[in-house]
Amino acid sequence: MKKRVPSCTLGILLVFALSAAQSYGGTAPAGGGDPGVLPADLNLGADEFWENFDSYVDGSEMHGQGGWKGWDNNPAFGALVTSAFSHSSPHSVDITGSSDLVHEFAGFTSGQWVLTAWVYVPAGTPLSYILALNTYADGGPYNWSTQVFFDAMSGVVVSDFDGGTLPIVTDDWVEFRVEIDLDTDTQVGYYDGQQLYSKSWTEGVSGGGVLNIAAIDLFANGATSVYYDNVSLCPASGCLVPVELKSISID
Ligand SMILES: [Ca+2]
Numbered sequence: 001m002k003k004r005v006p007s008c009t010l011g012i013l014l015v016f017a018l019s020a021a022q023s024y025g026g027t028a029p030a031g032g033g034d035p036g037v038l039p040a041d042l043n044l045g046a047d048e049f050w051e052n053f054d055s056y057v058d059g060s061e062m063h064g065q066g067g068w069k070g071w072d073n074n075p076a077f078g079a080l081v082t083s084a085f086s087h088s089s090p091h092s093v094d095i096t097g098s099s100d101l102v103h104e105f106a107g108f109t110s111g112q113w114v115l116t117a118w119v120y121v122p123a124g125t126p127l128s129y130i131l132a133l134n135t136y137a138d139g140g141p142y143n144w145s146t147q148v149f150f151d152a153m154s155g156v157v158v159s160d161f162d163g164g165t166l167p168i169v170t171d172d173w174v175e176f177r178v179e180i181d182l183d184t185d186t187q188v189g190y191y192d193g194q195q196l197y198s199k200s201w202t203e204g205v206s207g208g209g210v211l212n213i214a215a216i217d218l219f220a221n222g223a224t225s226v227y228y229d230n231v232s233l234c235p236a237s238g239c240l241v242p243v244e245l246k247s248i249s250i251d
Contacts, residue, residue, distance in 0.1 A: 048239055049105060050232040053091040056081045062093055062101060071100035071217065073138040079218065087118040087173045087229035094227055095128065099220040104136060105233060108182070108213035112236035115146075115178045115216065120227040123170040125152040128226040129219040130176060134202060134209035136217075145187065145204035146178055148196065150226060157191050160205060164189065164197030173229070179236065182211045 051066060062068040063078030070077030077100035079093050086092045095101060115132060132146035147160040150168055157166045169192055177190045180201055187204060189196040202209040218228055232239055 047107070048232065048234040049103070050230070050234070050239060051103070052088045052230050053081055053093050054086075054088055056091060058083045058091060066103075068101055068103050069138075071102055071219075077101065079220075082227065084225075085120050085173075085227045085229075087120070092120065092227040092229035093218070094225050095218045095220045096225040097220055097222065099218065101218045102136070102215050103231070104215045105213050108233065109211055110182050112183070113180045113213060113233060114236055115180060115213065115233050117176050117216070117218075117231045118173050118229045119150065119176050120173050120229075121150045121152050121168060121170050122225065123152055125150065125170075125226055126223040127151045127153075127221050128223040129217075129221050130228075131205075131217040131219060132178060132213065133215045133217065134204075134212050136215040143206045143209040145201050145206075145209055146189065147205045148176070148189065148191075149221070157196065159189055159197040162197045162199050162204075166191050166194055166196050180213060181236075182213070185211060 051068075053062075056062070056065055058081055060081050061075070061078050062081060063070045063075045068078075069075075077098055079095050079099040079101045081091050082094040083090050084092075084094065093101065117130060119130065121128070127149045129147065129149045131144055131148070133142055134145045135141055135143035148164075149158050149160070151158065152168055152170050155168050157168050158164065174192045175190070179188045179190070181187070182201065185201050185203075186198070187201045188198045202211060213233065216231065216233075220226065234240075
């Protein structure tokens with residue numbers, strides 16, 4: 001899978017990232033000691049989040065790792081690392097059954113950001129959700145900006161409650177991306193490179209929200225497995241550290 005940044009930029013990034021990694025103990029930052037969060041002393045990408053699930057133990061519980069947790073910090077809503085499918089090798093996270101996996105963000109209250117998650121929906125999977133909130137705390141309050149479900153039984157991806165619908169792609173990795181402008185209070189959602197919806201951030205789902213990117217939520221809704229990988233929240237100008245650093249190919 002090719003990165004979407006120019007290869008010349010990639011080369012610079014790779015040299016920079018790898019040299020930075022060498023000064024950080026010789027291991028490329030693939031989640032690091034605090035997986036999913038860049039080591040602060042790298043001073044690289046301090047305002048971005050990325051997660052490729054690759055540094056965790058296969059089969060381990062994501063609740064309590066890398067800043068992830070079950071909804072309301074309840075381990076019953078966690079999810080397991082899996083090697084069954086991956087967008088970046090070797091792992092993704094398996095959102096199934098009671099999974100309702102949350103990662104909170106802090107400090108995203110202005111500017112332009114891109115929230116990305118790669119999703120693999122097996123054919124025949126019932127409704128399963130990806131959501132983003134402008135307000136989240138364990139036990140509440142909550143306020144949702146983005147609510148999209150994958151319905152492989154009906155063959156559609158649907159954005160609640162704005163009428164956005166696209167055909168679903170099953171048994172393959174697909175990019176889901178939300179371009180968020182907190183300065184203009186807008187968000188545009190894309191699925192497989194096609195626009196799914198365009199609407200307000202603060203009025204996106206719940207209504208009456210705030211200009212803040214508070215959390216992402218991967219919610220199984222009782223459905224069978226849907227897999228997520230390479231989740232990131234980066235400036236609109238792009239991630240400083242490519243989330244797929246370990247699987248980049250350069251022409
Ligand atoms: Ca991965």
